[in-house]
Amino acid sequence: xxxxxxxxxRPGPRIAEGLVTHIDRQPVDPARALHxxxxxxxxxxxxxWRTTEVAPADDCPDAVFIEDTMVVFRDVALIxxxxxxxxxxxxPAARAAAEALGCSVEEVRAPGTxxxxxxxxxGDTVYVGRGGRTNAEGVCQLRAAFEPLGARVVAVPISRxxxxxxxxxxxxxxxxxxxxxxxxxxxxxxAFRPVPEEAGAHVVLLGxxxxxxxASAPRTAELLDGxxxxxxxxxxxxxxxxxxxxxxxxxxxxxxSG
Numbered sequence: 175x176x177x178x179x180x181x182x183x184r185p186g187p188r189i190a191e192g193l194v195t196h197i198d199r200q201p202v203d204p205a206r207a208l209h210x211x212x213x214x215x216x217x218x219x220x221x222x223w224r225t226t227e228v229a230p231a232d233d234c235p236d237a238v239f240i241e242d243t244m245v246v247f248r249d250v251a252l253i254x255x256x257x258x259x260x261x262x263x264x265x266p267a268a269r270a271a272a273e274a275l276g277c278s279v280e281e282v283r284a285p286g287t288x289x290x291x292x293x294x295x296x297g298d299t300v301y302v303g304r305g306g307r308t309n310a311e312g313v314c315q316l317r318a319a320f321e322p323l324g325a326r327v328v329a330v331p332i333s334r335x336x337x338x339x340x341x342x343x344x345x346x347x348x349x350x351x352x353x354x355x356x357x358x359x360x361x362x363x364x365a366f367r368p369v370p371e372e373a374g375a376h377v378v379l380l381g382x383x384x385x386x387x388x389a390s391a392p393r394t395a396e397l398l399d400g401x402x403x404x405x406x407x408x409x410x411x412x413x414x415x416x417x418x419x420x421x422x423x424x425x426x427x428x429x430x431s432g
Contacts (some may be wrong), residue, residue: 178223178381181271181425183240184208186232188264192416193236193258195306195336200415207400207412211238213407214423221380226275226422229267236261238413239422240339242289242307243268247300247320248429251277257287268425276430280319288312291337291422296344300325301362303338319370330362336417343377343421345403348360351375351394369394376419378426380406386420 190202215225218292231237234260243265251272256262273279282288287379292303294317300320303311310329319325335341335354342352342363350363353372360366369375374394378386384404387395395405 177427177430179263179275179427179430180218180223181240181268181275181427182218182225182423183228183237183268184230184337185211185238186230186235188232188235188315189238189412189416192198192237193260194415194417196211196334196340197415197417199260200379202412202415207238210408210412211423214410217386217406217408218380218424221384221386223380223426226271228271231264231267232266232400234261236416237264239291239416239418240268241422241425242262243292244272244425245288245293245316245320246272246277246425246429247295247325248323249277250319250323251279252288252316252319253279253281254288254290255282255284255286255312256289257312268332271404272425275427277427282315285309286311286315288316289337290425291339292332294342294344294350295338296348296350296363298324298326301338301342302329303325303332303341304329305332306336328362331358334358339376339421340417340419342375342413345377345398346379346383351377351382369397372413373419376421378420378424386402388414390414 289307292308294301341356371391373388376390389407
């Protein structure tokens with residue numbers, strides 16, 4: 175990895191009001207959420223990641239889910255246009271942070287919508303979930319931004335989850351993992367491995383064979399450890415009440431020069 179930079183944003187005072195779409199609302203403890211977020215960020219740092227804290231957006235309950243604000247391919251940051259109107263004020267500070275790290279910045283424009291959580295990068299293939307927060311025009315604009323850089327963009331219809339990466343992520347060898355009841359067409363992916371827990375579908379590649387995962391997926395962690403990976407578990411239970419997962423809480427930038 176030429177770089178290990180991560181953007182993060184601490185949970186704000188209104189986090190308990192965050193949007194929920196596919197699950198029933200549960201009470202969220204803001205103090206516990208902050209503690210869990212601090213542990214998450216510390217885990218990134220412990221594994222060699224430099225973290226940049228994006229300026230808070232305290233009027234936006236979902237602002238901690240910073241991944242949705244952009245998609246980065248090579249050194250280009252495509253700034254999102256969230257599919258949920260209340261999330262759009264989250265964008266300016268995230269854009270400023272990407273510019274400060276030296277990214278070349280483009281942006282999704284109306285009528286396009288795109289959430290970063292709908293985008294899964296596997297090598298040069300960029301899978302984009304369409305059907306929830308990301309629309310067809312958003313997919314087209316992402317294709318226009320990244321195909322000239324060598325990306326192969328594949329649209330994936332979704333209806334059972336909030337974002338594509340609520341259903342699937344990928345291991346370091348490119349195998350896509352997912353919880354079968356939430357994956358509409360596993361055949362979209364050249365290599366697919368089912369996992370036994372919904373939260374087990376979400377991994378962050380920390381470097382080498384280390385995988386950051388939610389503590390709520392112990393059986394999946396055991397499965398992946400048995401495949402030779404080293405799972406690092408964190409409790410993100412307060413964020414899971416808001417349809418969040420380990421990928422949502424940071425933007426990982428791996429290909430920045432300098």
